[in-house]
Amino acid sequence: SAVISQKPSRDICQRGTSLTIQCQVDSQVTMMFWYRQQPGQSLTLIATANQGSEATYESGFVIDKFPISRPNLTFSTLTVSNMSPEDSSIYLCSAMNTFGSGTRLTVV
Amino acid sequence: DAKTTQPPSMDCAEGRAANLPCNHSTISGNEYVYWYRQIHSQGPQYIIHGLKNNETNEMASLIITEDRKSSTLILPHATLRDTAVYYCIVRVAAGGTSYGKLTFGQGTILTVHP
Numbered sequence: 652s653a654v655i656s657q658k659p660s661r662d663i664c665q666r667g668t669s670l671t672i673q674c675q676v677d678s679q680v681t682m683m684f685w686y687r688q689q690p691g692q693s694l695t696l697i698a699t700a701n702q703g704s705e706a707t708y709e710s711g712f713v714i715d716k717f718p719i720s721r722p723n724l725t726f727s728t729l730t731v732s733n734m735s736p737e738d739s740s741i742y743l744c745s746a747m748n749t750f751g752s753g754t755r756l757t758v759v
Numbered sequence: 760d761a762k763t764t765q766p767p768s769m770d771c772a773e774g775r776a777a778n779l780p781c782n783h784s785t786i787s788g789n790e791y792v793y794w795y796r797q798i799h800s801q802g803p804q805y806i807i808h809g810l811k812n813n814e815t816n817e818m819a820s821l822i823i824t825e826d827r828k829s830s831t832l833i834l835p836h837a838t839l840r841d842t843a844v845y846y847c848i849v850r851v852a853a854g855g856t857s858y859g860k861l862t863f864g865q866g867t868i869l870t871v872h873p
Binding site: 693694695699750755 | 793800801802803805808846859860861862863864865866
């Protein structure tokens with residue numbers, strides 16, 4: 652199985668700013684996935700990121716709010732834009748059967 | 760993807776077997792049953808998956824009923840470190856347009872006590 656490095660592990664951000672989360676996989680993978688886990692809740696898929704094409708977003712998530720890059724087969728970024736306190740969550744990336752350790756975001 | 764139903768919580772004594780049930784009555788023929796767990800403040804960890812046959816690995820066993828409408832994850836000798844939220848997920852096989860996507864339910868909170 653893959654090994655995934657995700658950073659930052661946590662951050663506290665001011666409302667109105669943006670944060671970019673990075674995800675590095677130790678092997679080439681076709682699809683990478685970004686999830687959100689709101690406090691006390693289960694995981695919700697934000698989008699699927701394929702190399703060489705635009706990300707596919709799930710219902711309720713839009714590219715302007717969560718732009719995703721996938722420049723190669725081992726790396727992806729998720730940006731949380733124009734943040735508000737409601738964006739305070741854990742954001743996780745995944746590839747194959749493996750998840751990163753998550754980014755705990757607090758917006759103040 | 761088919762929906763799954765799990766009990767919200769279960770308890771188990773340390774050293775005993777933990778049997779976690781999951782119902783997936785609308786599962787399709789090309790959908791696998793996957794189990795993940797999430798220990799507090801960590802990312803989900805893959806445990807095991809199966810299509811129709813029972814499966815066993817170093818972590819657990821997966822028993823799938825013959826009609827595939829339900830399954831049971833078995834942790835044969837639960838330890839305190841097995842305390843976690845366990846997710847049963849139905850997922851399409853490779854080649855499907857939604858391959859790789861995971862739809863998480865609320866899972867089962869398993870508490871292993873001394």
